[in-house]
Amino acid sequence: MKKIVFLTGATGQMGMETVKKFMENVDEFTLRVLARESETNKKKLAPFDGKLEIIWGDLKDDEKLAEGVKDADYVLHVGALVSPFADEEPEEAMRINYGSTLSMLKSIKDFGQQDKTHFVYIGTVAMTGDRMPPIHWGRVGDPLKPSIYDYYAISKCFSERAVIESGLKYWTSIRQTGMAPVNPSSGEYPIISHQPYNNCLEWSNAEDSGNLMRNVCLDTVPDQFWRRVYNLSGGADYRQTCYTFSASLGSDLRDIYEPNWMAAGNFHGQFYTDADELQELVPFRTKSFAEVQKEYLQKMASMIEAAGPGFAMPTKEQQKAKTKEIISRPGGVLQFVADHDEERINVWFGSKEKYEAIPKSWNEIVISIPCDSPRKLDHGFDETKPAKELDIDDMQQAAKFRGGECLSRSMEKGSLYAPLKWKCAFGHEFAATPYLILFAGHWCRECDSKEWKYGEIADVNPFFAQVWKPLHKGEKNFRVKMAADVKKVETLYK
Structure with a gap:
């Protein structure tokens, strides 16, 4: 059948x-x-x-x-x-x-x-x-x-x-x-200014x-x-920065953006x-990435050819003016800078002072080549130990590294899909399987459901601090309330 x-x-x-x-x-x-x-x-x-x-x-x-x-x-x-x-x-x-x-x-x-x-x-x-x-x-x-x-x-x-x-x-x-390649229509939205030029993906x-x-x-x-x-x-040949990815598809970001038109952080991506x-x-x-690149460039060339001899590609100046217009709309970097929106400036640049310190010329900007040597974050337990051998001591060790504790006092060795009880550094108690916590990167659902308070979490959670502290040195902690209600959705399916 x-x-x-x-x-x-x-x-x-x-x-x-x-x-x-x-x-x-x-x-x-x-x-x-x-x-x-x-x-x-x-x-x-x-x-x-x-x-x-x-x-x-x-x-x-x-x-x-x-x-x-x-x-x-x-x-x-x-x-x-x-x-x-x-x-x-x-x-x-x-x-x-x-x-x-x-x-x-x-x-x-x-x-x-x-x-x-x-x-x-x-x-x-x-x-x-x-x-x-x-x-x-x-x-x-x-x-x-x-x-x-x-x-x-x-x-x-x-x-x-x-x-x-x-x-x-x-x-x-x-x-x-x-x-x-990305959908060309995505370039029409202010979110294009949210990706840093040195972002890795x-x-x-x-x-x-x-x-x-x-x-x-x-x-x-x-x-x-x-x-x-x-x-x-x-795979490995798809590892690109925002800058190199755009260049591979025929566009130099420096021609259509000013250095302070692109966010300094708060996007996503990694190798x-x-x-x-x-x-x-x-x-x-x-x-391979080279094949994708070749297909894209051939498609663009065919579209230009099909447009006929009277078609003229926009100049760099015209492209730059268009970019400025797009990212000046609500949600774009230039919009919340013009509105002196301190919360959003803090989110995407760290502070108003950091935004104002961005050089005005690309000649003063370092287009980075990221380290090619893989580095692994600490997950807070002995990863050399076979999963089938993990026990309650490993759970307690992992919980401590997350600033909390495992409230369960026993577990069947290697049982990764049976829920245990946990408590985070802020006192929230919750049930979760060892797989969810140790192998999928999740932690306290209550801390994740109402507001972003990443600086405060990093201060008490060494596990999380690894992905916050290196990118936010010298910045003050702040909170941003979420506009979506997680529990409202959950009540529909109980």
Whole structure:
């Protein structure tokens, strides 16, 4: 019998590539997709008419989600409300992204499919937030640190937590990195000014991500793949800074930005020490970065040629003027500088003084070449010890390194998926599995649900301090309240 696969986000960049890959295996899978009913989406899915099942609906429609999940062997939860739209509508982002995850997990259990359905959750590199040099090397298990105001990342953190703690027999969370090349329309949003020019990111491409989604449903996937979190990237040759990435696609940032038009921090991205683990378990990579680059440049050349002899490329001056206009809109760097928005200036630059100290000329700016020697953060327990040998002493050691304590006094050795009781440095008590804490980088859900107070957390949590202190030396602690209500969404699915 064919395996039933339910895919959300089918008409997005990664979703469409996933659909294409499953069309190569129509004899093996019945692909069922969720898509919002619109003329655009109907046009996108028209080429696959009769080859897949379409459920017209959205990620807030619990009945449609249940229809998709029912009898499904695999759920590929790719869909989400992403930035910048998620940042503009925090409550909607939490309802759509976190709510849809809780809804499907609940339906799987209601249908009695918790030992059958393989739940594949797509997280994001944004969950670990700002990892600028010198802390630009990362791996799964590092502290989660969604950038301030990044409600997309916050919703993804809570969703991943729910998946890990779901009790399903088969689950995985795959943290998708940036997909190259980016959608050209993304350059029309003020968020383009949020990425520092020296920001590091280990990219991937949408075609390979779609390939992975198909491949995780194959019978060749080993059992040890499941109940783990992974970083997804294209590999070592996809490691780029913001500056080198733009240059590789034919654009010198220095021609279209002034040095103080780009944020100094509070974005996301890193190079990975562990992304090859996913490739080893479920091979999916087919393209080098050079191939992606070549295809993009050829496509741009074809578009220019098709525009005809009368088409004139914008000059550098025109491009720069356009950039200034975009990032002067609400949400752009120049907008909150012009408004003397101290809170946002602190978030993206550290302080008004630090912003004003940025050199006015690119000749005074160092375009960095990040260290190529991988560096691993301390996870607070003996990682040379086999996972099956970890015991309550290891839990207490890990909790202490996080500024808290493990309140449980015993555990079955090596039992990573049975909840224990913990307490953070601020006195919040919570239940969580050892895997969630030691191997996925999560900690106190209460501290993560109401406001960003990263400086205060770093003062009492040595684990978290590793990803905050190096980037915020000499800065005063501050808090930013969250506009999204996590518990409001959770009450819908209790």
